[in-house]
Amino acid sequence: NTYVLEVNNLKKYFPIKGGLLKKTVGHVKAVDDISFHVEKNETLSLVGESGCGKSTTGRTILRLYESTSGEVFFNGENIMDIPKGKFRGMRKDIQMIFQDPFSSLNPRMNVKQLLMEPILTHKLVSRKEANDLVVEMIEKVGLSKEQLNRYPHEFSGGQRQRISIARALIVKPKLVILDEAVSALDVSIQSQILNLLIQLQDEFELTYIFISHDLNVVKHVSDRVAVMYLGQMMELAETKDLYENPLHPYTKALLSAIPSLDPDKKKDRIILQGDVPDPSDPPSGCPFRLRCPMAFDRCAEEKPEFLEREKNHWVACHLFDEQEEADA
Ligand code: SF4
Numbered sequence: 001n002t003y004v005l006e007v008n009n010l011k012k013y014f015p016i017k018g019g020l021l022k023k024t025v026g027h028v029k030a031v032d033d034i035s036f037h038v039e040k041n042e043t044l045s046l047v048g049e050s051g052c053g054k055s056t057t058g059r060t061i062l063r064l065y066e067s068t069s070g071e072v073f074f075n076g077e078n079i080m081d082i083p084k085g086k087f088r089g090m091r092k093d094i095q096m097i098f099q100d101p102f103s104s105l106n107p108r109m110n111v112k113q114l115l116m117e118p119i120l121t122h123k124l125v126s127r128k129e130a131n132d133l134v135v136e137m138i139e140k141v142g143l144s145k146e147q148l149n150r151y152p153h154e155f156s157g158g159q160r161q162r163i164s165i166a167r168a169l170i171v172k173p174k175l176v177i178l179d180e181a182v183s184a185l186d187v188s189i190q191s192q193i194l195n196l197l198i199q200l201q202d203e204f205e206l207t208y209i210f211i212s213h214d215l216n217v218v219k220h221v222s223d224r225v226a227v228m229y230l231g232q233m234m235e236l237a238e239t240k241d242l243y244e245n246p247l248h249p250y251t252k253a254l255l256s257a258i259p260s261l262d263p264d265k266k267k268d269r270i271i272l273q274g275d276v277p278d279p280s281d282p283p284s285g286c287p288f289r290l291r292c293p294m295a296f297d298r299c300a301e302e303k304p305e306f307l308e309r310e311k312n313h314w315v316a317c318h319l320f321d322e323q324e325e326a327d328a
């Protein structure tokens, strides 16, 4: 198949320690049995409110956290099973870009050193070739070779994110996980960085997992979008389909909160009651039921399965069972 990544039943539970003996008294189910794939050259976005598990998913794929269970196939290999030492060698193929480039760029290294480091770590090319590669890459992200001797604090937030992008892409990864990569930037800078990411994706044939809480940003970069809530997937669809024809009550509520510029398209805002429940003590049945305006008896008793209800459109909600029964 042409999948770059295939995730099957991935779980990441963090133990909660309590009492005098610091025994495990429970678990935060940060990622609770999710499955999805990412195709070559595509951008799949993971969206949801903070604490929904989208960042933990990215970090678990990269093995910054060890998974609790599940499979993650990358290039046909289950990378959750590979010994740590061997996985380190594969790490160049999956790069991650974070929200705050200030904390991910060593302040004592200049740009040249920052870009040279990953090339030398992975022993990709000779020193001479590395020099050329550094110049080429800094120009590709819209900075100049005159800036190579400068330090991170001498750059603006947007420029620092350009440096992070250059540093991630210089090792020629296949998959890039972008975790709130533009969230800290002003809106005008956001669109510059997003355009750069789209351009570099085409040029280097990259595959992206784009993690964001911002549905406006996601709309412009994604081929498909997955909506997460309390560690689980609520809905997954092609971008246009998700925004024009959302099926899950949670997605509908999230989309109704985005201000529309078109007065004809004014939609009624769906106000959700309450907050996201404590992930160490999620509700029975559907994780969304305490805030769902459509909830009914069965939602408390049974967890809805994540099923393909329309072509390439997956949703976890009992409403669609009722509908199918009515149609039958
Ligand atoms: Fe709402 Fe029930 Fe559907 Fe959950 S399963 S989203 S509570 S209607």
Ligand code: MG
Residues within 6 Å of the ligand: 041, 042, 043, 201, 221, 223
């Ligand atoms: Mg694309």
